[in-house]
Amino acid sequence: MHINFPLLLVIAxxxxxxxxxxxxxxxxxxxxRAVAAYQAGAGTVDPDTLEKLNREPLLVEYGKSFFPVLAVVLILRSFLVEPFxxxxxxxKPTLAVGDFILVxxxxxxxxxxxxxxxIIPIGDPQRGDVMVFRYPNDPRINFIKRVVGLPGDHIAYRDKRLFVNGEPVQRELLRTVQDDEVPAGHPLQALAKAEIYLEQLGAATxxxxxxxxxxxxPPREWVVPEGHYFMVGDNRDNSNDSRYWTAPGMPTELWGMVPDNYIVGKAFAVWMHWPEPKLRNLPSFTRVGLID
Incomplete structure (x- = not known):
C-alpha cells in the first residue's frame, strides 16, 4: 500500500x-460576545466561568497550533527542498543504500x-543530472537515476558502453573492487569483481x-521523444531503467522513459547515511556531501 503523503499533507x-x-x-x-455579556450581567465575575467562556474548543486549538507548522512543511516540501x-x-557508487538525500x-x-x-518554468534537466522522478509504470513510486538522454537524443547501449548521439560516453577506469553484490558462499564470489569508471556526461563527472x-x-538503440528523458543508474549492471524500455504493444513490461510531468526534482546533496534506522545502529555522517 502506497500512502500519498503530498495529498495527505495538502488535506491536513x-x-x-x-x-x-x-x-x-x-x-x-x-x-x-459571551464574555462581554457575562461581565455586564454578573455582579461578581467568577474567574473559572470567565475562563470557560473564553476557552477555545480543543479541535480548534489543535488546528490553530498545527496549521502554521504544516503550512511551512508544505511550502518547503513542495517548492524548495524535499528529503528522500x-x-x-x-x-552505486554515487549513492549507497541508506543515504538520505536532499532534492x-x-x-x-x-x-x-x-x-x-x-506553473513557473525555471530550467530543464541537463545531461548528467541525478534526478528524482515518479516511476513511469507506477507514479506512486519515486525513483532516482542519472539523466543520460534529453528530448531528441539518439541513445545506444552496446558492449556495456553508452553512446549519445553517436559518440561514446568518455570514461576512464579508476579501480577494480570486489563485487559486494554477490551473495556470501557463492562459488564464484572470489572471482566476481566490479570495475569503477570515471565517466563524463555533459558537465557532470x-x-x-x-x-x-x-x-x-544485446545492443539496443532509442530516440528520446519530445518531453521525455532517458534515465540510467550508475550501477549499470544492476539497475532497472530506461534501457529496458520496449515499444508500446510489445509483450515485455515497459519500464519507460520519463515524461516531464513525472519529474520531482534534482538531487544535490547527501546529508546522512543510515541504512537501518534503529537505535542500536546510529546514523553516519561520513558520506555527507554534494552529489556529482
Whole structure:
C-alpha cells in the first residue's frame, strides 16, 4: 500500500487552516460576545466561568497550533527542498543504500503539489543530472537515476558502453573492487569483481560501476521523444531503467522513459547515511556531501 503523503499533507493544511479561519471569523467573536455579556450581567465575575467562556474548543486549538507548522512543511516540501532515502543500490557508487538525500524542487520549475503541474518554468534537466522522478509504470513510486538522454537524443547501449548521439560516453577506469553484490558462499564470489569508471556526461563527472561477470546485453538503440528523458543508474549492471524500455504493444513490461510531468526534482546533496534506522545502529555522517 502506497500512502500519498503530498495529498495527505495538502488535506491536513486545508483542514487545520479551515479550523483557524472558522475560529477567526465566527467562533472567537462569539466567545468575546459571551464574555462581554457575562461581565455586564454578573455582579461578581467568577474567574473559572470567565475562563470557560473564553476557552477555545480543543479541535480548534489543535488546528490553530498545527496549521502554521504544516503550512511551512508544505511550502518547503513542495517548492524548495524535499528529503528522500535511497532504498536500493542502483546508483552505486554515487549513492549507497541508506543515504538520505536532499532534492531541489525548483531546479526544473515550480510545480503545484499533488497535481504536479508546472506553473513557473525555471530550467530543464541537463545531461548528467541525478534526478528524482515518479516511476513511469507506477507514479506512486519515486525513483532516482542519472539523466543520460534529453528530448531528441539518439541513445545506444552496446558492449556495456553508452553512446549519445553517436559518440561514446568518455570514461576512464579508476579501480577494480570486489563485487559486494554477490551473495556470501557463492562459488564464484572470489572471482566476481566490479570495475569503477570515471565517466563524463555533459558537465557532470561521476563514477559508474560495471560487473565483470554479468552478461553483456544485446545492443539496443532509442530516440528520446519530445518531453521525455532517458534515465540510467550508475550501477549499470544492476539497475532497472530506461534501457529496458520496449515499444508500446510489445509483450515485455515497459519500464519507460520519463515524461516531464513525472519529474520531482534534482538531487544535490547527501546529508546522512543510515541504512537501518534503529537505535542500536546510529546514523553516519561520513558520506555527507554534494552529489556529482
Amino acid at each position: 493544511v486545508g483542514v487545520t487552516g479551515l479550523l483557524a479561519l472558522l475560529d477567526r471569523i465566527w467562533l472567537a467573536p462569539r466567545r468575546r 532515502q535511497i532504498p536500493s543500490g542502483s546508483m 531541489n524542487k525548483f531546479s526544473y520549475g515550480i510545480r503545484l503539489p499533488v497535481l504536479e503541474t508546472k 561521476h563514477e559508474a560501476r560495471y560487473k565483470n561477470m554479468s552478461q553483456t546485453p
